[in-house]
Amino acid sequence: MKTLVLMYHNVVNSDxxxxxxxxxxxxxxxxxxxxxxxxxxxxxxxxxxxxxxxxWANEALDIIKRNGLKAYxxxxxxxxxxxxxxxxxxxxxxxxxxxxxxxxxxxxxxHKLSEGEVLYELNESRNILEDIIQGEIEYFSVPRGxxxxxxLKIAQDAGYKKIFISEAGLNTEDSFIMKRIPIRRDxxxxxxxxxxxxxxxxxxxxxxxxxxxxxxxxxxxxxNRIRKVLVPRAE
Numbered sequence: 001m002k003t004l005v006l007m008y009h010n011v012v013n014s015d016x017x018x019x020x021x022x023x024x025x026x027x028x029x030x031x032x033x034x035x036x037x038x039x040x041x042x043x044x045x046x047x048x049x050x051x052x053x054x055x056w057a058n059e060a061l062d063i064i065k066r067n068g069l070k071a072y073x074x075x076x077x078x079x080x081x082x083x084x085x086x087x088x089x090x091x092x093x094x095x096x097x098x099x100x101x102x103x104x105x106x107x108x109x110x111h112k113l114s115e116g117e118v119l120y121e122l123n124e125s126r127n128i129l130e131d132i133i134q135g136e137i138e139y140f141s142v143p144r145g146x147x148x149x150x151x152l153k154i155a156q157d158a159g160y161k162k163i164f165i166s167e168a169g170l171n172t173e174d175s176f177i178m179k180r181i182p183i184r185r186d187x188x189x190x191x192x193x194x195x196x197x198x199x200x201x202x203x204x205x206x207x208x209x210x211x212x213x214x215x216x217x218x219x220x221x222x223x224n225r226i227r228k229v230l231v232p233r234a235e
Contacts, residue, residue, distance in 0.1 A: 001043065001044055001173060002043050002044070002170040002171065002172065003043070003044045003045075003046060003170065003171040003172070003173060003175070003178075004043050004044070004045045004046070004170055004171075004181065004195075004196070004198075004201075005045075005046045005048055005164065005171060005178050005179065005180040005181065006045065006046070006047055006048065006180065006181055006183055006195075007048050007049075007050065007164075007166065007180035007181060007182045007183065008021075008023060008028075008047065008048065008049045008050070008183050009021040009022065009023075009049065009050050009051055009053075010022050010023070010051065010053045010055060011023050011024075011025055011028045011053075011055050011056070011059070011060045012024055012025065012055070013025045013055070013059070018185040019185070020184055020185060020186075021182065021184050021185070022184075022185050023183055023184070023185060023187070024185070025059060027185075027187075027189070028060065028063065029063055030189050030192075031183065031187075031189070031192050032063050032064065032067050032069065033067065034189065034192060034193055034196065035047075035067065035069065035196065036067040036068065036069070038196050038197070043170075043198065044173070045196065046071075046072065046178075047064065047069060047070070047071035047072065048071065048072040048073075048074065048141065048164060048180060049071060049072070049073045049074065050074045050076075050103055050141050051074075051075075051076050051079050051084070051103060051107070052073075052075045052076050052078075052079030052080055052084050052085035052103070053079070053084050053085055054084065054085050054086060054089050056073055056085065056089065056093060057085075057088075057089035057090075057092045057093050061092070061093060061096055061098070064098075065096060065097075070097055070098060070099065071098055071099070072098070072099045072100075072101050072139060072141075072164070073090075073093050073098055073099070073100055073101065074101040074102065074103035074139070074140070074141035074164065075090060075100065075101070075102065075103055075125075075129060076103035076104055076105070076106070076107045076125075076143065077104070077105045077106070077124075077125050077128055077129075078105065078106045078107050079107075080128075087132050090129070090132050090133060091132060091133060094133040094135065099139065100129060100133050100135075100137060101137060101138070101139035101140060101141060101164070102122070102125040102126050102129055102137050102139070102140045102141070103125070103140075103141045103143055104121040104122070104125050104140075104142075104143045105120065105121050105124055105125045106121070107143045107144070108121065108143060108144075109143070109144055109146050110142060110143065110146070110147065110151050111146050111147065111148050111150075111151060115150070115154060118150075118151060118154050119154060119158065121143075122140060122154065122155055122158045122160070123158060125137075126140075126158075138159075138160060138161040138162070139160060139161060139162050139163075139164065140155055140160045140162075140163050140164070141163075141164040141165075142163060142164070142165050142166070144166075145165055145166025145167070146166075147163070147165055152176075152177060156176065161176075162175070162176055162177075162178050163176060163177050163178065164178045164180060165177060165178065165179060165180065166180060166182065167179045167180075168180070168181055168182075168201070168204040168205045168207070169201070169204075169205055170201060181195055181201070181204050182204075183195075
């Protein structure tokens with residue numbers, strides 16, 4: 001069976017002033033209802049959320065539970081430090097059957113760090129989160145999605161069971177590296193249904209390849225600066 005992993009970030013109770021990777025609450029409700037009504041014997045679907053927002057533990061959690069689903073929530077400790085999410089939020093998610101994973105300490109590009117710095121991001125974030133939930137942290141989402149073989153090996157040697165990245169595609173059940181399809185502010189319900197039904201996967205993979213090509217040509221920092229100018233917040 002192929003596994004489709006959907007990648008969310010924040011869910012916002014507004015249709016305006018959205019970041020690229022924000023999803024409005026109205027759209028999120030429709031998407032989750034779509035998942036509940038989708039029955040596909042050849043595809044397992046996993047919900048994931050990156051960074052760390054209090055909204056996760058409130059309306060987003062209620063919607064997920066109401067529709068009989070579970071999700072992975074990858075917390076970056078920087079977001080805990082700045083108050084975007086609280087210890088109580090994380091505990092609430094865990095107590096309600098959600099899976100807590102690590103998204104690192106400071107949301108840095110891991111491929112630019114030394115081996116010791118990568119280990120700190122992986123191990124210290126896990127230690128802090130395990131203390132919060134009083135349980136094991138077994139999954140890691142790579143900050144900003146940029147990875148290489150060295151990072152993946154360090155993560156595997158550190159004991160993580162699965163690593164979630166931002167590369168588009170489907171996964172096998174025993175995959176260590178989990179590819180994901182991003183759900184963004186501009187993902188229409190038609191687009192979402194196509195992704196869930198498998199018809200929109202090739203388009204997502206193609207778009208990802210074009211984005212990766214742009215990053216290689218321009219450099220990641222230049223690419224991100226240009227994207228912020230060309231893709232402002234939604235109004």
